[in-house]
Amino acid sequence: MTEVTEPLHAGRRPIAASTLALSCILSACSTGHRDVTPLLDVNSAGAATVHNATHKAYAQPAANLDVQNRALFFIGNAFFNSPWVVAPASATARDGLGPLFNARSCDACHNNDGRGRPPEHEGERPVSLVIQFATPVPGENNAPGGDPHYGGNLNPFAIGGVPPEGTVRIQLQELPGKFADGESYTLLSPQYIFEELAYGELAADNQFSPRVAPAVAGMGFLEVVPEAQILERNDPDDANGDGISGRPNYVWDHRAGRKVIGRVGWKANQPDIAHQTAGAFSNEIGMSTSLRPDQNCTEVQTACRAAPTGGSPEVSDEIFQHIVGYQQMLGVPARRNIDAPEVRRGARLFLEAGCEACHRATFTTGTVADRPWLSNQTIHPFTDMLLHDMGAKLADGRADFEATGSEWRTPPLWGIGLQQVVNGHTRLLHDGRARDVTEAILWHGGEASRAQEAFRSMSKADRAALLAFIDSL
Amino acid sequence: MPSSMRIAAPAILVSLYMCAGCTRQPPDDPRRPVVETYAAIVLATYEDTLTATRALDQAVDDLLAHPSEQTLQVARERWRAARVPYGYSEAFRFYAGPIDGAGGPEPQINGWPLDENHIDAVQLDTYNAAPGRNIIGNPQDFPAITPELVAAQNEAGGEKNIASGWHAIEFLLWGQDRNDPPDSAGQRPYTDFVAHGDPATDVAARRGQYLKAATTLLIRDLEGLVSAWTPAAKGAPPTYRSKLVGGDVYTGLKHMLTGMAALSEVEMAGERMNVPLLSGDQEEEQSCFSDTTADDLRVNSQGIEHVYYARYTRPSGEVVTGPSLADLVKKADPRVAEEMEARLTRTRETLTAIRNPYDREILPDNKDGRARVQAGVDALHAQALSFGRAANSMQIFLSDLEGLGD
Numbered sequence: 001m002t003e004v005t006e007p008l009h010a011g012r013r014p015i016a017a018s019t020l021a022l023s024c025i026l027s028a029c030s031t032g033h034r035d036v037t038p039l040l041d042v043n044s045a046g047a048a049t050v051h052n053a054t055h056k057a058y059a060q061p062a063a064n065l066d067v068q069n070r071a072l073f074f075i076g077n078a079f080f081n082s083p084w085v086v087a088p089a090s091a092t093a094r095d096g097l098g099p100l101f102n103a104r105s106c107d108a109c110h111n112n113d114g115r116g117r118p119p120e121h122e123g124e125r126p127v128s129l130v131i132q133f134a135t136p137v138p139g140e141n142n143a144p145g146g147d148p149h150y151g152g153n154l155n156p157f158a159i160g161g162v163p164p165e166g167t168v169r170i171q172l173q174e175l176p177g178k179f180a181d182g183e184s185y186t187l188l189s190p191q192y193i194f195e196e197l198a199y200g201e202l203a204a205d206n207q208f209s210p211r212v213a214p215a216v217a218g219m220g221f222l223e224v225v226p227e228a229q230i231l232e233r234n235d236p237d238d239a240n241g242d243g244i245s246g247r248p249n250y251v252w253d254h255r256a257g258r259k260v261i262g263r264v265g266w267k268a269n270q271p272d273i274a275h276q277t278a279g280a281f282s283n284e285i286g287m288s289t290s291l292r293p294d295q296n297c298t299e300v301q302t303a304c305r306a307a308p309t310g311g312s313p314e315v316s317d318e319i320f321q322h323i324v325g326y327q328q329m330l331g332v333p334a335r336r337n338i339d340a341p342e343v344r345r346g347a348r349l350f351l352e353a354g355c356e357a358c359h360r361a362t363f364t365t366g367t368v369a370d371r372p373w374l375s376n377q378t379i380h381p382f383t384d385m386l387l388h389d390m391g392a393k394l395a396d397g398r399a400d401f402e403a404t405g406s407e408w409r410t411p412p413l414w415g416i417g418l419q420q421v422v423n424g425h426t427r428l429l430h431d432g433r434a435r436d437v438t439e440a441i442l443w444h445g446g447e448a449s450r451a452q453e454a455f456r457s458m459s460k461a462d463r464a465a466l467l468a469f470i471d472s473l
Numbered sequence: 474m475p476s477s478m479r480i481a482a483p484a485i486l487v488s489l490y491m492c493a494g495c496t497r498q499p500p501d502d503p504r505r506p507v508v509e510t511y512a513a514i515v516l517a518t519y520e521d522t523l524t525a526t527r528a529l530d531q532a533v534d535d536l537l538a539h540p541s542e543q544t545l546q547v548a549r550e551r552w553r554a555a556r557v558p559y560g561y562s563e564a565f566r567f568y569a570g571p572i573d574g575a576g577g578p579e580p581q582i583n584g585w586p587l588d589e590n591h592i593d594a595v596q597l598d599t600y601n602a603a604p605g606r607n608i609i610g611n612p613q614d615f616p617a618i619t620p621e622l623v624a625a626q627n628e629a630g631g632e633k634n635i636a637s638g639w640h641a642i643e644f645l646l647w648g649q650d651r652n653d654p655p656d657s658a659g660q661r662p663y664t665d666f667v668a669h670g671d672p673a674t675d676v677a678a679r680r681g682q683y684l685k686a687a688t689t690l691l692i693r694d695l696e697g698l699v700s701a702w703t704p705a706a707k708g709a710p711p712t713y714r715s716k717l718v719g720g721d722v723y724t725g726l727k728h729m730l731t732g733m734a735a736l737s738e739v740e741m742a743g744e745r746m747n748v749p750l751l752s753g754d755q756e757e758e759q760s761c762f763s764d765t766t767a768d769d770l771r772v773n774s775q776g777i778e779h780v781y782y783a784r785y786t787r788p789s790g791e792v793v794t795g796p797s798l799a800d801l802v803k804k805a806d807p808r809v810a811e812e813m814e815a816r817l818t819r820t821r822e823t824l825t826a827i828r829n830p831y832d833r834e835i836l837p838d839n840k841d842g843r844a845r846v847q848a849g850v851d852a853l854h855a856q857a858l859s860f861g862r863a864a865n866s867m868q869i870f871l872s873d874l875e876g877l878g879d
Contacts, residue, residue: 055569067854071742071743071747071850071854074738074739074742074743074744074747075743075744075747075748075751077739077743077744078743078744078748079748082585082586083586083588083635085586085587085588085589085590085635086588086590086591087590088590089586089587089588089589089590090586090587090589090649090650090756090761090762091586091587091754091756091757091761092754092756093752093754093757094586094757160590160591160607160611316752318751318752319751319752322751
């Protein structure tokens with residue numbers, strides 16, 4: 001991938017417009033991609049949109065949820081938030097934590113159903129930042145293979161009598177840069193140093209990938225976008241020459257027993273919420289489920305293997321379904337300030353800079369028989385759910401199913417303007433390295449180089465307008 | 474109530490400020506006394522909880538000085554008594570007030586489910602075989618058991634255990650409920666507190682130290698709540714109460730209604746009733762060691778009535794009362810008020826019908842017991858809907874359950 005560094009200028013537009021016109025014919029749209037209207041819809045998730053801008057903005061039941069499902073929502077909410085406990089405990093439905101783990105509850109990482117962050121001070125063990133491991137040769141079904149001693153990811157915590165796997169120290173290197181108007185900025189590039197490793201060395205060819213917990217709200221909608229709509233922008237060879245070559249990941253579905261399109265996770269490496277949840281239970285909380293029945297202990301982790309379990313599986317199918325259902329019933333917060341002139345101007349800039357080419361504004365969900373609140377809604381997630389090469393600087397060098405070490409799924413942006421209120425921080429990107437939206441944009445490389453350069457070249461006022469638009473999401 | 478009332482209150486405050494030297498002041502929001510009464514009830518409730526918890530702490534001292542069946546029974550009685558005003562106070566949650574706002578003590582006071590295995594060795598067999606792995610049994614890693622240690626072990630953030638508060642004390646006083654005989658609660662013998670030898674390493678002595686540390690920590694947390702709800706002294710910085718009572722009345726009323734609606738729907742109907750019904754797990758009850766969960770639910774609903782009717786009778790007999798939400802709703806829409814009152818009554822009746830012990834009511838083969846719990850769930854859902862209507866009748870909009878998820 002050669003980096004395109006020349007700024008976006010007016011002369012380029014006719015080319016882009018013609019390719020867009022072509023894709024419009026294919027998708028039968030009439031207004032064209034230059035229309036900012038879909039970028040300024042107050043309802044991010046149709047009738048399911050919730051009007052709440054508090055620290056619980058991501059944690060609300062979908063506004064169009066019926067009474068019965070609303071009751072189920074609060075059951076799932078209870079299990080999403082409560083800590084799992086060490087087996088054996090009186091609360092037998094809730095025991096089986098660990099033996100090795102990163103966190104005791106879903107909410108510990110997805111706090112208020114929001115986004116995690118890397119450790120903020122010296123000596124803080126990572127909780128909502130997980131270091132995933134892999135071997136260069138994929139494991140079964142093309143899934144990443146784990147480290148022989150440490151398994152699929154680093155567990156910095158353990159129950160009594162079991163040594164925790166270790167921890168990681170993050171060393172930050174300052175990378176200075178300048179906007180085109182001369183204003184300077186500093187990005188922080190993280191280096192990871194593993195410490196206190198209790199089970200020997202990591203494999204010499206170990207590949208690791210640091211990933212923060214993404215926000216949960218809205219995943220239910222992405223799960224039910226018809227595959228044909230996702231494939232509308234499938235363009236692996238960049239046939240339309242716009243510099244963007246999105247493609248889907250194809251991952252293993254344990255229930256279906258076949259490869260399916262990936263929708264969830266930083267590399268679209270999970271087919272749905274259920275797989276993502278079972279994976280997190282197994283790898284990060286140390287709880288077994290029917291989907292992932294094994295205990296998370298490697299051959300050399302003898303104390304882990306000998307520890308009492310909380311049943312088989314530790315999370316019953318019924319409770320598991322409540323936790324999955326809860327995530328599917330979460331609403332998405334409504335937009336704010338969309339009538340502000342700066343926000344409207346920012347929407348136009350978002351289009352013109354090419355952000356929308358990957359951060360796709362609109363999908364329409366399909367019909368799901370048992371989830372009427374998710375069905376047939378016009379949603380504005382600002383993701384195309386496709387993988388894009390994001391350049392060497394963001395690469396983790398670790399393949400994940402069909403995603404390469406430099407490919408990432410476009411993360412949804414809906415709700416991003418409330419992250420500070422919900423989670424008390426504005427850390428972004430897969431490892432949380434960006435301290436705010438500006439830094440996150442500046443880290444964009446690879447296919448996004450042109451959009452990044454467009455932003456870097458904007459006047460300060462235009463950058464502020466673009467950020468105001470993103471803040472309205 | 475006219476819809477302009479929503480913006481009227483801040484406007485009045487601004488004009489009050491601007492005409493500090495004027496002779497005529499515009500009238501204040503007539504609903505302010507409702508918020509003032511609420512604050513008085515909150516303070517009285519937390520004061521009564523603190524008094525009852527100090528009595529519990531005294532009983533713990535007696536138990537540790539003279540362990541016997543009798544001193545253990547007295548301590549258990551005092552725990553039950555202190556849970557009553559605390560249960561009332563749960564109607565003051567869910568709007569990010571002093572109890573559960575950022576850094577609030579709720580997780581430390583009432584965290585659940587308890588990591589009992591992390592606190593003390595629990596019995597072998599189906600339970601564990603891990604002496605020496607828990608805090609009480611591990612003097613090497615935990616040489617001094619202090620309130621600070623208990624607090625540190627309970628820190629939020631996902632990496633810590635639930636090791637403090639009401640349920641930790643309950644576990645230490647009752648032990649695990651092994652349902653033998655079937656109707657019984659936990660059967661911890663008083664001899665668990667009879668120390669032999671070096672108190673730095675003796676398990677019974679350390680168990681006593683843990684119990685005392687937990688009650689001390691609880692008292693500190695309750696003291697913090699009492700001071701947050703005490704009117705600020707003249708010249709002193711404002712307390713939460715003075716800000717709430719002197720602030721925007723709309724916000725104050727919304728907080729009151731949000732607390733009641735969320736306690737009804739999210740906490741009681743959801744977490745404490747629907748979840749146990751579905752899990753069918755006998756100890757999926759929040760007071761699982763003492764088997765007092767049904768009593769917890771009843772005092773929760775009484776606490777809601779204290780707030781709505783603005784009437785709280787203290788153990789001393791003193792009645793804290795004044796202008797109420799019930800008055801406001803009656804004025805705004807008598808039919809909504811009637812429905813609200815009928816539903817509060819229905820909740821009270823259905824919860825009264827739930828039998829002790831709660832862990833047997835929820836058993837999968839106890840059809841009648843489960844039906845009684847289900848009736849309570851239905852009543853609470855209806856009640857939560859009515860709180861929304863009552864709020865709307867006063868042009869107050871409960872768009873968000875702010876405490877949801879805590």
